[in-house]
Amino acid sequence: MRSRTALLTVAALGLSLLTACGGRDSASSNTLRIGYIAGSAASLPDMIAKERGIFEDAGLNVQFVNTDSGPGLVNLLLSESVDVTWAPTSNVLAATEKVQIVAGTVRSYGFELVRRKGFADSSTSLSYPDNLQALAEGRVGISATASYAQVMAEGMFNEAGVAPGNLDFLSVGVGPTSRGALKSGQVDLLMANPVTAAELQVAGDGDPVISTLDIPALKNLPEAAYVTKRGISEAQEEKVAKYLRAAEEAITWAQSESNIEDFDALLTQVYGLSPDDAEATAERYNPGEGNLIGEYGLSFDQGGFDELVAILLKGKLLTEKVSYDEATALIEPR
Template sequence: MRTLRRLVLPVLAICAALVSRSAASAAPVPEKPEVHLAAAGVGFPYLPFIIADSRGYFKKAGLDVEIGVFSGGAKALQAMMGGSADIVAGAYSNTITMAAKGQKLVSFVTLASCPGWVFGVTRASHGKVKTYADLKGMRIGVSSPGSSFHMGANYLLNKAGVKPGDVSIIGVGSSAGAIAAARSGQIDALMSNDPVATVLQGSGDLFPLAVMRDPAATRATLGGDYPEASVYTTRDFAAKYPKTVQAVTNAILEAERWMAQATPEQVAAAVPAQYALADKDVFVRAYANMQNCISRDGLMTDAAAHTVHDVLAAFDPEIGKASIDLKATYDNHFVENADKP
C-alpha cells in the first residue's frame, strides 16, 4: 500500500496542478475587478448581460459590475467617453460611427446576432399601406431620431426609393410611449422590437411589413447578418485591462450558453424586476418570438460588420465616404480564448 501511495500521490499532485493551471487560464484574475457598465437599455437584445449579473456569472469571473441603464445608446456611449463607465452594452454600430470620427472603439463580445426589429403599419393606416413605397408622406415612429431603429427604417425605405425627406420621423420611445403612439393613431408606421411588437401585434394594432426576429429573416430583409447589440470599450481600455475584458467575455458567454438551453419561462424568471419590460406572460411570449436573435457564441463576422456599415451608410452618407477599417471595430480573440463548456 505504501508503494502504491508513493506512486499515486505524485500523479494526483500533477493532475491537480494541471487542473489548477487550466482553471487559471480559463478564469483570469481581472486587473480591474470593479467595472462600470453603461447599458443603452434593457431591451431583449441586452438580456445576456442582465442574465450574467442575475445568475452570478460576473461574480464567478471575479468581477463586481456596477450597471447603469441609460435612455439610449448615445448617452451610454457618452458615459464611457466621459470616463464614468468602462464598457458599454449597446449597438455595435456605434463602433463604426465613432471610427468615422477617429475614435477607436472595439466590440469584444456580441449579445444579439440580429436586431429583433419589426417594421409595421399601424391600425390607422393599415388599409392605405401595402409596401414601403406607400409610406411616402407618412409619419414613421422610431425610438428616437438618429437611433438604430431610425437607421433601420431609413435603410428599408431607401431601398424602396423613399428618401428621408419623404417621411416624417417621430420619436416615440421603445416601450409604453411606442404602444400609445401606435394605438392612438399618432403614427402611420412603427419600427419596434419586443415586447412592444408582440403586444401591438397581439392587439391588432401593428401589421408587419418586415420581421427580423431571427438570422434568416434578417438576412432576407437587410441582405446579411446584422449584430444589433454587443459589449464594447475603447481600444486603450482593452489593451490596459485584457484580463478584465476576458473576464467580462467569459461571464457573457456563460449567460448566452445558459439562455440557449433555457425555456422562455426560465429566462423570464431570471430577469430581476427592475429590468423586466413587461409582465411575465407578455415577457414569455415576446422572448419566445425573438430568442433566436440572442448570440450563441459571441462572435462577430466580417460579413456582419459590412452589413451594419451598409445600413449606416444609407442613413449617413458621410459613413460611406469615411475610410474605416471594419476589422479594427471588433476583436474576436477574447471569445476565442474564453473557457469552453
C-alpha cells in the same frame, strides 16, 4: 414555445432588478461599469450573468448604468460613465476614432415596422414592397435620432425603392413611450422589437407590417458590439476579459437544452407578460433555428460588418468608410 416566450419577456420589460447591481465605487479594483437599455434584448447575457452569479464567481462587481438609446450608450462610454458596454454597431462605427470593438455579438432579433390603426389602412391588401411604398408618407417613430432603429427603417424603405431622404422620423424612446406615441397618432409607424409589436397588436393599436428578418439585405447584419474607449489600461483590459468570459458563460448556459426549464423558471419568476401578450409574442417571433439566446455569440462576421458599413454610407449616417481592422481590437475572454 414557452421558453421562447420567457426569453422575450426579458427583452421586453423593465430591468428594475438590475438597478440594484451597483455597489462599490467604480474605482474599486473589481468594479466594472456597463451600459444597458431597459427593454433591449442585447442586455440579455448580462442579465443572465447577474442572476446566475456568474459575475460574482468571476470576481466582478458589475454596475449597470441605464440610458435610453444606442447613441446614449456610446455617450456613456465617451464620458467615462461606463468602462465597457454593448452598443449598436452603427453608433460604434460613427465613433471609431475614440472607441474600439472588443467583441462582436451576432444579431439578436429583428425590428418590426408597426402601422397605426387608421393610417393607410388600404396598405394591408398590398404585399412587399408595395405596402412600404404606400406607407412612405407616414411619420416613423424611432428610439432616437441616428439610432440602429433609424438605420434599419431607412434600409427597409430603401430596399422597397423609397429614398431615405423622403422619410420623416421622430424620436419616441422605447417601451411605453413608444407605444403611446403610436396610439396617440404622434407617429404613424413605429420601429419596434417583437414584444412591443405584439403588445400593440393585442391592444388593437397597431398592426405589424414587416420585419427586418424578412428582408435578405438586412437579416444578417451585426446588430451590436461590445466596446471600450481606445487605449484602456492593462488592468481594465483584464476586467473586460473577465466580463466577456462571463457573458460567454451566460450565453452557453442559456443555449443548453438541459437548462431550458431552469432558465424559464429564472426569467418568469422575475418578469411577466399578460397571457395574450405572451402568446402574441411567441407567434410573432420567428428566429429561425434556436431560441432568442441562441442568436447570440461573441463572434463578429466581417462580411456583415462590411454590408452594414455600405448601408450607413449610403444613408449618410457614416461620412467615410471604416474598415474591420480599424474598428476592432478584440479581447479574448479569459
